[in-house]
Amino acid sequence: MSAITRDEVAHLARLSRLALGEDELDHLAAQLDQIISAVARVQEVAAEDIPPTSHALPLTNVYRADQNRPGLTPDQALDAAPAAEQQRFRVPRILDEEA
Template identity: 50%
Template sequence: MSEITPDLVRHLGVLARIALSDEEVERLTGQLSAIVDNVAKVSEVATPDVPATSHPIPLENVFRSDVVGQMLTVEQVLQNAPDATEDRFKVTAILGEEQ
């Protein structure tokens, strides 16, 4: 079925600048032959009337509408903060800078 030969695998190794041992050439010959055969099988059943898909099940956008809702007040937001200053969270400097 496939036309993958040890000589072709050696040639591909040279093109890819990969040194292949004889054992690797034999192993890769079989593996590449199997890959080419499987691609050929898929190509046989892939017809123009079958659309290409990225998922077997159609996906839908499940996002809700972006609607402004009830907002928290500044006091509510800061009520459990360990430290706050001027209506803001106060945190320790993380870049080693003194404030």
Template identity: 60%
Template sequence: MSALSRDDVAHLAGLARIDLSDVELDRMVGELGVILESVAKVQEVAAEDIEPMSHPLPLTNVTRPDVVRPSLGAEAALSGAPQQEQQRFSVPRILDED
């Protein structure tokens, strides 16, 4: 059985600004208790021999090499723009400078 009480759950719900009914509070005592027990089991593992890791599986960065390739030039990219200025798209201002 969990050391978590109904008042503890009500307090946590209040901190989280979650309005729980009495039935929901009773159900959450059990559900949060299971979560706390599961965390306690994980903490029981002998961690001295285990190297800390960021992910349970080894990850390899799968980026492609950064190679310059032919691409769309500024003139071709702006060819369909309704307005352009200094080799850039020109769009109406929507925010003031303040």
């Protein structure tokens, strides 16, 4: 496999609108070459008779089924509130009038 050149990295940087220094071009060229080599090795190992999977083990849903249940009425919800006003929780003001 051919190595990634500085010119190719510079071209990719221009396309990505990245400003890279001269030393960064050399450094990234070596890294990109290693990445492409690693991907090529993985592609060699992949067998056509193995189906693609997202997990090594089969997954099952562990959640319970949804069931409709009655909720609290406004009066029940406000029963334990320290203060209520017009069927709402009354809380201390935290912002000044200017906000």
